Amino acid sequence: MRPERLTLPNIFFRTMRDVRVRFAPSPTGALHIGGVRTALYNYLLARQHKGKMILRIEDTDQGRYVPGAEEYILESLAWSGIKIDEGVSVGGPHAPYRQSERKELYKQYAQKLIDEDNAYYAFDTEAELETMREKLKAAGNDNQQYGMHSRMDMKNSLTLPADETKKLIDSGSYVIRLKVPAGQQIQVNDLIRGLVTVDSSQIDDKVLMKSDGMPTYHLANVVDDYLMKISHVIRGEEWLPSAPLHVLLYRFLGWEQDMPQFAHLPLLLKPDGNGKLSKRAADQMGFPIFPLTWKDPATGEVAKGFKETGYLPEALINFLAFLGWNPGTEQEIFSMEDLINAFSLERINKAGAKFDIQKAQWFNQQYLKATSNEILADQLIRESGQSISRDNAVKIVSIMKERVTFPREIWEQGKFFFTAPMGYDEGVISKKWNDEAVTVITAYKNALTKESAIDSTSAKNVLESAAASVNIGVGKIMQALRVAITGNGSGPDLMMTMEILGKEEVTKRLDNALNTIKVKA
């Protein structure tokens, strides 16, 4: 039996409460593919329960703000098919949704914590903090943190006389730290991992308000989740260690009854070795890590996205959904609609998932094959820049799409549909371009000239009779014929290729091949 992850009251609680989830990235660069998955799981839960998906921008670190990142996040989610019900760009009842614009809001909650002796002012310099850590380390202390073992040795409103404290506060340079109580077992009931218990001695007196007046993630996230009536916090596993701190904050703020449920997602790991998926790892393996192409405004460096690489959003989403979750059936192809119906937090895995780009390619191929010829034909006409009839475009696409992983490969590998070969595959020439081939192809060309037009059937019939007339099997010269027409040793159905090319073009190319390719002695 699976371990019990939901207690009965929890189930009751969840069904009684409107599902409101949020995706809360910080605009410090391009959205990582793992972030897309986190957003996806949030979205799936929201849609399944007819709830709301909220996008909140966590830009409390002004130093790390990257221009364009927010727009990038919006565009990436839109491309992925993840729709935002409330948040930046769409607004909503809890606006603003950008934390920097909510700055004033957090102060009162920090003040409440101070008033109730659950937080305090601290004035230590960076150097003093460093000294403290070193001292604790030298003394053999296991955790070198600003907390119950060290706070009374530091420069803060707990240790300084009231008048000096006031002076320092008035000077404006201070932080507010949480006063973590001693000897408590803090429990987080994680929907994926079960009950996680941490001793409060392991939690340090985290900074809640920074000296620039901005809240840290911990405060802002708890305040906003409460104010925005978030029902489920679904986020990456890297947040699990700080979840007890957040529980403490909810408790001190008097919001424990309304605290959201937590679900900490397993990490996305790099394909080889260990460690979490990074841009560096992706670069090494030669696959994208961002949904859309991203140009770093600081360095000018460009990172190609999944979209630009040729991934279809539906395929990427399907693939991503299965990294850490599965429906428990043998169905693998899931549309967004299917995912919304089938998704459940209970079936999310605990262990990290390695990012297997080959599986992503397989999904892409499945979705490409399922895409209608008409849609792909329009794309082909647009992207190839060639003037071809829609009829022919549909034919090209229908024989090419089975063979490729990405749509662009249809025209990359089908160049010969538009231009006569500039050269011929050497390997095929040396093996297959012999007297027999020349005999049959010459006979074939002559027979073709007498036809008024060709389609794949007549092309084949004519070829067979031409080959029979010189007593040579068709099979022996097929590759030579292909190379004469396309320049390549392999490709889609040759008869259909000839139909698309038309009689004139085919005979022209055969002539050309007959004239230029020499039979090896």
Next chain:
RNA sequence: GGUCUGUUCGUCUAGGGGUUAGGACACCAGAUUUUCAUUCUGGUAACACGGGUUCGAUUCCCGUACAGACUACCA
């Protein structure tokens, strides 16, 4: 180092006290195909280790190992 989390084929995973441990990707082989691809069929391949509990453990418990995350006035 400390805290937390995790560990089923190479990868994503199903399963769960007695199973031939299932599927998918990848890989290999065969069939089909004029070639390559597709498609079809088949195959190789896994319960990290050690102790318990039990008639029986891959499944439950405890350890160990390994891995990861966190350990900022970053999120």
